[in-house]
Amino acid sequence: MDTISINVRTSSNAPAIEIEAVFPEPSGDSSTWEMQLPCWRPGRYELGNFSQYITKMVGVMDNGDELVLDKTTLHSWEVPAGVSKIRYRFYANILNAGSTFVRSDLQYVNPVNCMVYRVGSEQLGYEITLADVPTKWICATASQKAIENGKYVLKFRNMQHLMDTPWMVAEKLWHAEYTVKDEEKEVEFHIWSYGMELPNSEKFVADHKAFSTSQISCFNTFPSSHYHFLYLLPPDIEVRHGVEHEDSTVIALGPKETINSDYG
Numbered sequence: 661m662d663t664i665s666i667n668v669r670t671s672s673n674a675p676a677i678e679i680e681a682v683f684p685e686p687s688g689d690s691s692t693w694e695m696q697l698p699c700w701r702p703g704r705y706e707l708g709n710f711s712q713y714i715t716k717m718v719g720v721m722d723n724g725d726e727l728v729l730d731k732t733t734l735h736s737w738e739v740p741a742g743v744s745k746i747r748y749r750f751y752a753n754i755l756n757a758g759s760t761f762v763r764s765d766l767q768y769v770n771p772v773n774c775m776v777y778r779v780g781s782e783q784l785g786y787e788i789t790l791a792d793v794p795t796k797w798i799c800a801t802a803s804q805k806a807i808e809n810g811k812y813v814l815k816f817r818n819m820q821h822l823m824d825t826p827w828m829v830a831e832k833l834w835h836a837e838y839t840v841k842d843e844e845k846e847v848e849f850h851i852w853s854y855g856m857e858l859p860n861s862e863k864f865v866a867d868h869k870a871f872s873t874s875q876i877s878c879f880n881t882f883p884s885s886h887y888h889f890l891y892l893l894p895p896d897i898e899v900r901h902g903v904e905h906e907d908s909t910v911i912a913l914g915p916k917e918t919i920n921s922d923y924g
Contacts, residue, residue, distance in 0.1 A: 663785045664777075668769070669792040670762045675753035676715070677762060677769070681746045683778050690741050694779040697735045698772050698823055701758050708758075710773040711735050713751040719743035736779070750774040755894060757901040757910040765831040766854060767793060768892065770903075770910075772823040782819040789813050793829050800835070800852035801827035802888045802907035824905045828890055830854050836861065838869045842876045848886040855893035856916055893919065 662684035669678050701708040711734055718726040719739055726747065729737040739746070752774075755761040761768045767790065778784070790799075790812040797812075799805055803825045804815040812829065816822040834853040839846045849872055851865060858864050868889065876882050888908040892899070895916040902911040913919050 663787050666775070666786060666788045667791045668767075668788060669790075670767060671749060674749075674751070675762055676749050676751050677760065677767070677774065678749050679747070679774070681776060683744045683746070683781075684784065685742075685744050686781075692741055693739050694732065695729075695737045695739050695746065695776050696779050697774075697776050699735050700772070708773060709734070713774070715749045715751060717748040718746070720745040720747060746776065748776075755892065755897050755912060755914075756899055757892070757903040757912045766828065767830070768826070768828040768854075770826045775822060777819045785818060786816040786822045787813060788816070788822075790829060794831075797829050797831050798833040798835070798852075799827060799829040800833055800850070800888065800890055801825060802886065802905070803827065824907075826890065826905065826908065826910055828852070828854060828892070834858065834861070836865045838865060838872075840869065840872045840876050840882075842881045844881060845885060847872075847876070847882045847884070850886070850888045851891070852888065853891040853893060855891075855914070856895050856919065858893075859920065 664684070665682045667680045671678050697711055697714070699707055717729050717737060719729055720726055721743065727740065727743065729739060732738050750760060752760045752762045758770055758773070760770050760774050793812055795807050795810060795812060799812050801814060806813050814827060816825060836851045838849050840849065841847070849868065851868060884907050886907065890908060890910045892910065892912040894914040897914045898918070899912045899914045902909065
């Protein structure tokens with residue numbers, strides 16, 4: 661199956677990510693094509709104006725020249741025939757459980773607000789290379805991941821799988837895992853945490869295993885063979901938000917003074 665290849669890197673002069681996407685060229689197709697940015701927030705409970713965070717959107721010609729793409733709707737662009745490489749920049753300075761955010765020690769990406777797709781080709785797979793993330797950093801995600809040619813590479817079955825699978829990669833991440841058996845299999849659960857140190861990590865893991873066991877005992881089965889809890893605990897940012905996905909959940913809580921209080 662054809663695959664869309666994407667390189668992601670953190671901008672050197674702004675809190676943003678720079679994305680280069682290469683789409684397979686359909687054989688015999690000489691017409692313009694439509695490229696779409698998702699409209700819905702994670703969970704699909706309300707529209708999100710994600711295109712406001714794009715500060716550059718260009719197609720790359722065969723000779724390397726860049727061509728500014730024309731918008732056809734708020735979240736879509738017309739791409740000229742023969743152009744298969746796209747470059748754009750996405751502002752990434754908002755931290756919540758459904759956003760995309762970068763800082764010097766963290767790249768946190770929700771593909772549903774910053775990754776584009778070709779309308780009509782939603783079944784294509786995606787291969788995303790984290791072009792400037794050191795491999796000594798730790799990558800937390802429910803997607804398939806590997807290190808190839810000295811870079812983290814994340815692989816997704818199709819557009820829907822990509823949009824539903826966030827990742828965070830950081831210089832330091834706390835990690836724990838446990839398993840719970842359903843009627844068919846052992847389910848692997850992973851807990852990842854960025855930011856503040858957990859005050860009682862042993863109890864934290866025990867509590868997760870307890871509610872996971874309770875849920876599986878009620879339903880007898882679990883829809884995935886693995887599940888990832890991604891915690892963002894910034895000591896310096898006010899946030900209280902969570903978003904659930906098919907194979908993972910993102911929970912963002914901060915700042916330190918709030919989380920360590922009775923209210924937190």
